[in-house]
Amino acid sequence: MRGTIAAQIFVGLLLIILFSFISQAINLKVMGWFLKTLTDIWVIAFIILFQPELRRLLVIIGRNPFIQKFIKVGIIEAYEEIGSAAAELARKRHGALIVIARAAGIRSFVETGVQLQALVSKALLVSIFNPKSPLHDGAVIIKDRMIEAARCTLPFSHVTRIGEITLGMRHRAGIGISEQTDALVIIVSEERGTISIAENGVIKYGLSAKELVDELKTRLAVPQKSWKNIWRNLKVNE
Template structure:
C-alpha cells in the first residue's frame, strides 16, 4: 500500500516498517552502549553515515568518493572498535529463551545460603564479591584464585570474607552449587561514567558482567549496601528480599535480564 509519492519515488507501508526497524535498532544499540566510550564512537560513525548520505544525495563527487572508500572498511573498523560490545550482545542473544535453553539454576538451598550470608556480612560490615557463573566459562578467572571446590554454605561464605584472612580479598566464584575458588582477580569495568562512590569491588563486578553473563553480588564494606551487577549494569541499594528475587530470576531457566538501572 502506497502512502505517498515524491517524484518517481514511492513510500509504502513496507518502507515505513523498514525505516522504523532500522531507527529502533540504532536507538537500542545507542541505549545499550550509553555512558561508555563506545557510545561516542557510535555517534561518530552515525555522523559519517549521515555525511555519506548527504554527499551522495547532493552529488558531491569528491566527498562521495571519500566516503565510499571509508565504507569499504567500515565492517572491519566496527568489529575492532566494538569487540567488547559485540561480544556482550551475542551473549545476551545466546541466553535468550527464544534461541536456546538457559543455564540450569542453582537450588533454593544455595540461594538461601547466599542471602543469609549476605545478611550477616551486612551486619558485620564485611565486604564481599560473589560471582555466579552461568553459560560463560570463567575458568581463566578461577585460576587466578585459590581452588576451593566446596559446597555453598552460609558459614563458609562468611568465613571467606572475614577481614585479615588470606582469602578475604578478591572474588568468590560459584558454579552450580559449588564454590569453585576464592580470592579471584576480576577485570575492571570499561564504563567511565560509573560513580566515584563505588569502589574496586563494584568496578570489578561490572567488569566481569560486561564480558560474560555472570551474575555478581556485592556487599560494600564501608556502607553495608547490597548491590548486584548483570549484563554490564549495576543495581544498588537492594534489600535482602529484593536480592533473593533477583537471584531467583538470574539463576532460573525463565530468567529475563532486567532493563532498568538503579
C-alpha cells in the same frame, strides 16, 4: 584495524583449505600434508588473536532466551545460603564480591584464584570474606551450587561513576565481570554496609536481605520445560 586483520586471516584460512582440497584431489600428498598442518596452526592463531571477540560472541549466544531454555541453572537451590551470607556480611561491614556463573564459562577467571570446589554455605562465605582470612581479597566464583574458587581477580569496568556515586574497586570489578560474561554478581560494601547486584553491566543498589533473595529467585530461576513443551512452543512460533 582489528576487523581488517580478522578478515585477512579468515580469507587466508579459506585459501589454504581450498588448496588443501585441490592437492588431495590431484594426489599431491606432501603438499596436502603441509597445507593441513598450516591450516591447524592458522586456526589456533585465529583463536588466540581474537579470544575476547570469541568470548563476547559466546556470551551473546548464552544470553539468548532460546538457548537458556536448555540450560539448567543448579544454583537456584543455594540462593537462600547466598542471600543470608550477604546480609550477614553487610551487617558486619565486611566487603564481599560473589560471582554466580551461568551459561558463559569463566574458567579463565577461576584460574586466577585459589581452587576450593566446596558446597555453597552461609558459614563458608562469611568465613572467606572475614578480613582476617587470607582469601578475603578478590572474588568468590560459584557454579552449580559449588564455590569453585576464592580470591579471584576480575576485570575492572571503565565506568568510575554512576550519578553522584563514585565506584570503588570492588564495585568496578563486579560491573566489569557482568559486562564481559552473563554472570550475576553480588557486591557487599564494607564502607556503607549495603548490598548491590550487577548484571549485564547494570548495577542495582541498596538491597535488603529479602530483596536480594527475591532478586536471586527471579534472575536465576529457569523455567523447567519438558522437551514436549519446548517442541510445542517452537511449532507455535513457526
